[in-house]
Amino acid sequence: MxxxxxxxxxxxxxxxxxxxxxxxxxxxxxxxxxxxxxxxxxxxxxxxxxxxTRRALLEAVSRERIEALAARAHDLTGRDDSRDALLEWLGEVVAYCVSARGLAAALAYDGVEPDPVHENSCSAALEEAAGPLLRRAARDGAVATGVTVSDLITLAVGIVLATEHHPDPAARADRLFRLAVAGLSPRG
CATH class of the missing domain: 1.10.10 (Arc Repressor Mutant, subunit A)
Known part of the structure; x- marks a missing residue:
């Protein structure tokens, strides 16, 4: 039985x-x-x-997408231009979150202290996969000291959640992502 x-x-x-x-x-x-x-x-x-929990459901629904994004981070790690590789991956995270409803919420940090029961396994998987990309970009001076993969995921999630009700969420999210990367001030 x-x-x-x-x-x-x-x-x-x-x-x-x-x-x-x-x-x-x-x-x-x-x-x-x-x-x-x-x-x-x-x-x-x-x-x-x-x-x-709802998070457990969203993580299960998002598992294949997370695995694809993690694999993509691994693929980009050996690229010559570490800044371009990191930004390409992060742009793909934003685009994927826009197209896959629920993924941004699965990646969002909900304020629960990390422990084995409440750990955000989606974000943890991406943090592990993108760590080498970020470390290489930081070593090359392409990223400010102290930036973490968690910071980058939070930025991506914020952009996606802020644009999800826009008439063209993909275009708006892409614009905001590029603005975040470029900064607010013109280069002088």
């Missing part, structure tokens, strides 16, 4: 995750957990057992 329960739990998880992906794509990070449960034909308690 325990093997059957595990198989049922795995099927429920897969069904809930598939429904959650569709709901988050349609409604963003605020997708209704109750609607997810109804559509997946499971109880709300089952959804909460698999995903005890």
């Amino acid at each position: 325990p093997d059957r329960q595990r198989a049922d739990a795995r099927r429920n998880y897969a069904r809930i995750l598939a429904v959650a992906e569709a709901e988050v794509a349609a409604h963003g990070a605020g997708a209704s957990l109750e609607q997810i449960a109804r559509t997946a034909e499971v109880g709300s308690a089952t959804v909460r057992r698999h995903f005890p």
